[in-house]
Amino acid sequence: MTDTRQDLKYTKSHEWVRVEADGSVTVGITDHAQALLGDLVFVETPEAGTEATAGEACATVESVKAASDVYAPVSGEIAEANEDLADAPEKVNESPFDQGWLFRIRPSDASELDALMDAEEYAAMVASET
Amino acid sequence: MTAHDDTLIFQRSRNGRSAAAQAPRPQTRPVGIPDALRRRSAPGLPAVSELQVVRHYTRLSQKNFSIDTQFYPLGSCTMKYNPRACNSLAMLPGFLDRHPLAPAEHSQGFLQTMFELQEMLREVTGMSGVSLTPMAGAQGEFAGVAMIRAYHRSRGDDQRREIIVPDAAHGTNPATAIMCGYQVREIPTDASGDVDLEALKAAVGPQTAGIMLTNPSTLGVFERHIREIAGIVHDAGGLLYYDGANLNAILGKVRPGDMGFDVIHMNLHKTFSTPHGGGGPGAGAVGVSKRLLPFMPVPVVVRDGEGGYRHAAEADYPHSIGRLSAFAGNAGVLLRAYVYMRMLGREGMTRVAEFSTLNANYLLAELRRTGFDLAFPERRATHEFIVTLKRQAKETGLTAMDVAKRLLDHGYHAPTTYFPLLVPECLLIEPTETESQETLDGFVAAMAAILEESRTDIDTIKGAPHRLPNRRFNEVAAAKRLDVVFRPETETGDAPEAENARTGTHG
Numbered sequence: 001m002t003d004t005r006q007d008l009k010y011t012k013s014h015e016w017v018r019v020e021a022d023g024s025v026t027v028g029i030t031d032h033a034q035a036l037l038g039d040l041v042f043v044e045t046p047e048a049g050t051e052a053t054a055g056e057a058c059a060t061v062e063s064v065k066a067a068s069d070v071y072a073p074v075s076g077e078i079a080e081a082n083e084d085l086a087d088a089p090e091k092v093n094e095s096p097f098d099q100g101w102l103f104r105i106r107p108s109d110a111s112e113l114d115a116l117m118d119a120e121e122y123a124a125m126v127a128s129e130t
Numbered sequence: 131m132t133a134h135d136d137t138l139i140f141q142r143s144r145n146g147r148s149a150a151a152q153a154p155r156p157q158t159r160p161v162g163i164p165d166a167l168r169r170r171s172a173p174g175l176p177a178v179s180e181l182q183v184v185r186h187y188t189r190l191s192q193k194n195f196s197i198d199t200q201f202y203p204l205g206s207c208t209m210k211y212n213p214r215a216c217n218s219l220a221m222l223p224g225f226l227d228r229h230p231l232a233p234a235e236h237s238q239g240f241l242q243t244m245f246e247l248q249e250m251l252r253e254v255t256g257m258s259g260v261s262l263t264p265m266a267g268a269q270g271e272f273a274g275v276a277m278i279r280a281y282h283r284s285r286g287d288d289q290r291r292e293i294i295v296p297d298a299a300h301g302t303n304p305a306t307a308i309m310c311g312y313q314v315r316e317i318p319t320d321a322s323g324d325v326d327l328e329a330l331k332a333a334v335g336p337q338t339a340g341i342m343l344t345n346p347s348t349l350g351v352f353e354r355h356i357r358e359i360a361g362i363v364h365d366a367g368g369l370l371y372y373d374g375a376n377l378n379a380i381l382g383k384v385r386p387g388d389m390g391f392d393v394i395h396m397n398l399h400k401t402f403s404t405p406h407g408g409g410g411p412g413a414g415a416v417g418v419s420k421r422l423l424p425f426m427p428v429p430v431v432v433r434d435g436e437g438g439y440r441h442a443a444e445a446d447y448p449h450s451i452g453r454l455s456a457f458a459g460n461a462g463v464l465l466r467a468y469v470y471m472r473m474l475g476r477e478g479m480t481r482v483a484e485f486s487t488l489n490a491n492y493l494l495a496e497l498r499r500t501g502f503d504l505a506f507p508e509r510r511a512t513h514e515f516i517v518t519l520k521r522q523a524k525e526t527g528l529t530a531m532d533v534a535k536r537l538l539d540h541g542y543h544a545p546t547t548y549f550p551l552l553v554p555e556c557l558l559i560e561p562t563e564t565e566s567q568e569t570l571d572g573f574v575a576a577m578a579a580i581l582e583e584s585r586t587d588i589d590t591i592k593g594a595p596h597r598l599p600n601r602r603f604n605e606v607a608a609a610k611r612l613d614v615v616f617r618p619e620t621e622t623g624d625a626p627e628a629e630n631a632r633t634g635t636h637g
Contacts, residue, residue, distance in 0.1 A: 036554070041609035064605035065531075065548040090606075 002031040002126075005097050009073075009113060010122035016097060017073045017116055020104070024079050025113070028101040029061060029070060029092065032126050037063040040089040045081035045103050052078055052105055054112050059102050061092065074112040076105040136599070139186050140176045140616045149180035174618060193599055195543045197406075201569050203493075205514045205546035205558025206300070206348060208378045208400035210486075212466070215473060216403065220465035230457040234440040241439035244458070245431040247468040248415075254471075254479060255377075255394055256387025257417030261426040263459040270395030270414025271306040271373065276451045277393055277418060277425040278340045278369045279310055284425075284449060287367070290339035294363070296325045297552060298347040300373045312339055319552065323351040323506050325359055334366035344373040345389070346380070346512035348550040349505065350490075350558065360390025369393065369422075377401040378562070379487055379513035382480035392419040401482075402467035413463040424449040429458050485563035486513040489570060493561050496574040501581055505553045514560035516553050517545075523555045528584035528591065530555045533577070535602055536594040540576035 004010075009017040014033035018026045034040070042062040052058045057069035058078070081103040085091060092100035107113065117125065178186075195202070202209040228240055248260040264270040275293065282290045292315050293307035304314040317329045325343075341363045345353040353359070363370055372386040372394035378401045386394045398413035399406050418426055428450045429441035441458060444450060474482065490511040497517060498504055505516035522528040534544030534557070546558040561570060584591055595601060 039606040041606055064609055066551050068551070089610075 002035050003097070004031070004119050004123045004126075006119045008097070009116035009118060011071065011073045011116060012125065013071050015070060015073050017113070019113065023110065024104050024106045025074060025076075026101050026104045027070075027073060028096055030122070031096045034093050034096045034100070037061060037068060038065050039063055040092050042067075043085040043089045043092060043102070045083075045085060046078045048078050048080055050078050052076060061089075061102075070102060072105065073116060074105060074107045075109060076107040079104045079106050135189065138616060139178060139183070140174075140618065142178050142182055142186065143176035145177055147177045147179055149178075149183065152180065174616075195538070200541055200543050201561075201565060201573055202543040203545045203559045203561050203573065204543060205350070205516075205560040206375060206549070207406065207546070208397075208486075208513070208560060208562055209406060209543075210378075210400075210403055210562035211564040212403050212405050213470065213473065216466040216469040219469045220462055225461070225465055230461070234438070238439055240461070241431050241441070243468050244461075244464060245433060245439050247464060247471070248431060250468075250471050251396060251415055252417060254381060254385070255374075255396065255417045256385030257391075257394060258387075258420045259423045259426055259430070260415055260417045261428070261430050262413070262415045262464055263427045263429065263454045264395065264414035264416060265455050265460055266412035267375070267395060267397040267399075267414040268302060268306070269454055270397070270416050271302055272309060273414075273416045273427050273451060273454060274371050274393040274395050275306050275310040275312070275340075275342070277416075277422050278371065279312075280425040280449065280451050281369065281422055282339055290337060290368070292337045293339055293371075294330070294333055294341040294368070296341075296343065296347070298323065298325075298344070298349045298550060299342055300344045300348055300375045301549070303342040303344070303371075303373060307342065319347075319349065323347065323349040323509060324354055327355055327358060327362070330359060330362055334362055334368060336367065338363065338366050338368035340369040340371055340392075342371040342373060343391075344375050345386075346376045346514075348375075348558070349552070350512055350515040351506055351509045352379075352512055356389045364390065374401065376513065379483055381483040382476070383483045387417070387419065393417070393422055398463060398467040403470045404463045404466040411460040411463050413460050413467065415459075415464075425451055427451050427454045429453075431458075482563050483513070486561075487511065489561040489563060489565055490514055490559070492567070493559060493570055493574065496570070497559075497577060500574060500578045502577065505556060513562070514558060516550075517557045517559060518553050519555040519557070522581070522584060526584045527588055528581075530557050532584075532591045532594070533557060533580055536580045536583075536591045537576060538595040539597045540579070542573055542576055 005016070007018070010030065011017070014030045016028050016030050020026060040061055040063050044060040046052065046058045052072035052075060054072055054075045056072055058072045059070035061068050061070060082101050085102070094100065197209050197211060225240060228237060234241060244262060248262060252258070252260045264273050282288065291313055293312040294315050294317055295303045295307065296317050296319060298319045307314050315333050317333050318326045320326045341359070343353065343359070345356055347353055360370055369392040370390055372391040374394055374396040377396060381401060394417045396415045396417065398404050398415060404413060416427065424447060426447060428443045428447050430447070431439055432442040432446070433439055490513050494504065494511045494515045502517045503521055505518045519528060519530050519533065530547045534547045537544050548556065549558055550556070580591065593602065
């Protein structure tokens with residue numbers, strides 16, 4: 001059974017989103033997503049200062065099975081990316097919700113967050129898929 | 131232990147030992163190389179005898195899984211038998227000894243075969259013109275999308291920035307679109323494996339340069355709405371690109387040109403049976419509809435007024451996207467495809483599609499009977515199909531990777547695993563038309579044995595392969611810490627430096 005955090009929001013494409021105190025949002029992939037992908041061998045994060053568009057690919061995670069796009073859950077400017085992952089992609093497997101975070105966005109339209117799922121809805125979606 | 135000896139050829143090296151008969155003559159110092167560029171020390175080549183070299187590489191070659199030794203149902207790759215006649219005829223001295231810069235009047239035989247190959251490919255795909263110059267499938271794709279771009283540009287239609295790629299398309303398609311400067315818009319597949327037409331309608335517009343489709347798709351099913359798709363994309367002003375990865379399934383049955391495609395690349399090393407592997411040499415001929423004829427990569431072989439053949443280049447095709455190879459493609463590979471097509475003839479071509487499809491549907495039915503789940507149980511297979519181990523992974527822990535590894539113990543090359551990405555725990559299985567029923571039955575028996583074993587002894591499967599020289603690899607280490615450079619340990623002990631260099635690349 002994979003882990004779901006109650007305090008996060010989720011996308012249909014298996015990203016998690018945490019709204020920080022300063023209004024920025026941190027994004028990663030869920031425990032379920034990392035379990036499906038298997039051991040990651042490479043993570044490509046976006047550069048700080050670039051613009052991301054909700055629903056469009058802005059990072060790549062590559063496992064021994066496949067390379068997958070990670071989609072921006074909301075539009076906005078990339079504030080920061082998790083540079084540690086370049087050398088230690090396994091952090092996404094070991095700690096998907098904490099040390100394995102991918103990037104942080106300053107949303108241009110915070111109302112886009114309302115379209116995301118809560119933990120209960122996400123868990124239900126995962127249950128229906130498996 | 132000689133059969134499983136993993137000693138490197140460098141480790142066999144002994145100072146002063148050599149293959150005397152093949153040793154170079156006393157060295158002459160080449161002139162014209164600046165001192166700064168000359169190496170300071172001799173290259174670290176192994177000092178071994180001729181017999182040692184022969185044994186070493188023969189032993190390595192015996193570890194190969196190949197189509198010449200084993201059934202190789204690697205989906206999406208069409209690992210069919212390469213008839214030896216193609217090989218021997220392509221090696222005729224008249225072809226082999228011809229210099230690529232020989233004048234056309236000395237090359238009429240070769241040029242005629244290339245012209246006839248263009249014509250046969252044009253006819254079998256229903257296109258208006260064919261260029262043979264791309265050196266591989268990827269380059270053929272690049273040529274195809276570059277022609278789409280050149281077409282829109284020639285009309286001043288520069289706002290077309292997007293290429294649509296269904297999620298069931300071949301994996302190289304989005305990469306090609308990006309390489310050609312386009313943005314990729316992905317559209318979904320519906321539950322039965324066809325393109326979601328509503329999503330396509332919503333995606334097209336004045337920004338659409340084209341769509342890249344593989345038909346049959348990588349899901350192993352024929353796209354049933356292809357005519358509607360062609361209508362929707364053409365009405366929006368876009369062009370249709372056909373990825374020839376799965377052409378084997380439809381050869382002589384239905385033609386991409388008739389489906390409405392504007393450009394197609396063909397992997398001659400798949401459908402037309404030229405040798406695969408080792409990264410090349412390949413051949414990715416492209417075919418085009420009438421409106422893309424001016425943009426074809428050059429040279430193209432044409433027939434002049436007096437019945438002779440010549441290469442037509444920039445002078446004849448001023449709007450060409452240019453050259454993709456130093457001469458005119460991989461001549462040796464093109465010749466093999468030519469002989470293969472001439473041996474098959476028009477009727478034989480149709481049998482390729484019929485028997486590859488029949489073999490795939492036979493395997494599909496047998497594996498279903500054995501207890502495997504199909505990704506699209508309500509659809510017939512094309513030349514390949516998908517088994518999903520989603521249920522077994524949950525029940526017994528048997529994954530697609532486990533089946534792939536255990537099949538090696540049974541003497542079969544694994545099917546394609548974990549592709550397409552849409553289907554969880556999948557095996558993409560393509561038997562091709564050149565396999566006998568006995569071979570297919572043997573494969574089914576191996577699959578049945580693995581399924582049975584997964585219920586009683588999953589640990590044995592998890593440790594597979596057991597009967598090969600090498601056991602299961604650590605895939606993470608193989609991807610992240612691949613180390614294929616031999617570094618001799620010297621007596622003076624500069625090993626620490628080498629150690630630093632090694633960790634430096636990862637830290």
